[in-house]
Amino acid sequence: MKTSDLISALVQDPVPAPRLGRVLLAGLAGGVLLAALTFALALRPRPDLGEALEQLRVLAKFALGLGLATAATGLLGRLARPGVPGGGWRWSFLLPGLCVLVAVAAELVAVPPGAWEARLFGKNAAVCAPLILLISAGPLLCLLAALRHGAPTRPGLAGAVAGVAAGGIAATLYALHCPDDSPLFVAAWYSLAIGADALAGFLIGRRWLRW
Amino acid sequence: MNTAAREMQWAMWMRAASGGDAAAYRRFLEDVAPYLRAIARRRFFRSGRPEGEAEDVVQEILLALHLKRHTWDPDRPIGPWLAAITRNKLVDALRRGGHARAQVPIEEVMDSLAAQDRTDHGPAQELDRLLGRLADRQRAVVRAVSLEGASAREAAAQLKMTEGAVRVTLHRALRTLAALYGRDAA
The missing domain is CATH 1.10.10.10 (Winged helix-like DNA-binding domain superfamily/Winged helix DNA-binding domain)
Structure with a gap:
């Protein structure tokens, strides 16, 4: 077939595709909804949520989840488009990371070394990461599906960032439930779960986001 | 026409195209194809692949540009978008041809969008x-x-x-x- 013949065919296909920004937003909204649904089915908010939210270290839990989710979704909007640089969004991950580091440092100073281990494992160490992963499955799928509408030139990276976004959303919800507030606990198990999400997103994205 | 002016023109056609102007869309595709051809031929030549097969990649790139045209943000320059898609498809094609680690620097693609090849090309x-x-x-x-x-x-x-x-x-x-x-x- 000659290239001019192909062009004639392409010109006859004006099916307007929905705008990419809207599709990504829809993916995000659907993902948050699914995550909230999973949370509602599997867990309950902690009974003392109101008082807990007055503590700085509890807010740090939300800073990690919300911060990562925001940074990752912002970066996704750029990774989904060919030829668009990551820009300032690449550095936006530093903020939630820094929050957690500061919180960990404060905890290490405030708590005697003998109690570190108890703080690190808390009550829920064994279920924390699995539950975050469970809640993140919905948003991860939604975000990846939305990304397929885009054209990420680095499919693995885009998938991994979608994983961080999904993990961040899930961690935020999980933080409503979990009474383990020590930054040591959060830095270890939340990060483990979000890291696993990133890996899953990378592995799926590398294949599924190719175009 | 210099690169900046040409990209302005392409962007104008693409904006008109997304508003439903099929004639502008055809002009865009027809105008872009010779530039894609120049890049593809040069790359194939350098990799020792038959240049005749380069037209296959030109068509593959055009198809990708078409199916992913909504990923161009009309508020951004069109050159980087075009270059990123071109490079992606070019690397894919070279890798399929056995160049497992084919690399195409994005700068080279950007530069090449300045040269065109209007030689008669056979059907792919x-x-x-x-x-x-x-x-x-x-x-x-x-x-x-x-x-x-x-x-x-x-x-x-x-x-x-x-x-x-x-x-x-x-x-x-x-x-x-x-x-x-x-x-x-x-």
Whole structure:
């Protein structure tokens, strides 16, 4: 077939595709909804949520989840488009990371070394990461599906960032439930779960986001 | 025309195209193709691949540009978008050809978007081969609007379909073709 013949065919296909920004937003909204649904089915908010939210270290839990989710979704909007640089969004991950580091440092100073281990494992160490992963499955799928509408030139990276976004959303919800507030606990198990999400997103994205 | 002016022109055509101006869209594709050809030929030559096969990549890139045209943000310059898609497809094609670690620096693609190759190019082979893998109805629609140069409406009358059905079938066929590139090559 000659290239001019192909062009004639392409010109006859004006099916307007929905705008990419809207599709990504829809993916995000659907993902948050699914995550909230999973949370509602599997867990309950902690009974003392109101008082807990007055503590700085509890807010740090939300800073990690919300911060990562925001940074990752912002970066996704750029990774989904060919030829668009990551820009300032690449550095936006530093903020939630820094929050957690500061919180960990404060905890290490405030708590005697003998109690570190108890703080690190808390009550829920064994279920924390699995539950975050469970809640993140919905948003991860939604975000990846939305990304397929885009054209990420680095499919693995885009998938991994979608994983961080999904993990961040899930961690935020999980933080409503979990009474383990020590930054040591959060830095270890939340990060483990979000890291696993990133890996899953990378592995799926590398294949599924190719175009 | 210098690169900046040309990209302004391309962007203008693409904006008109997304507003439904098929003539502007055709001008965009026809104007871009010689630049894609220049890059593809040079790259194939440097990799020791037959330059004749470069036209296959030109078509693959055009198909990708078409199917992903909504990923260009009209508020951004069109050059980087074009270069990123071109480079992506070029690397894919070179890797399929056995250059497992083919690298194409994005700067080179950007620079190459300044050169065009309007030499007479023969028909490419790959797309015809892939057409054979489409469902009968899809193949008939693609043939009608490409080789026979029919409009969607004419194709509809000819194939006894509605115009809407022709458009849907065509769109699905193009997506299938784009996915087939590479999947069963090598």
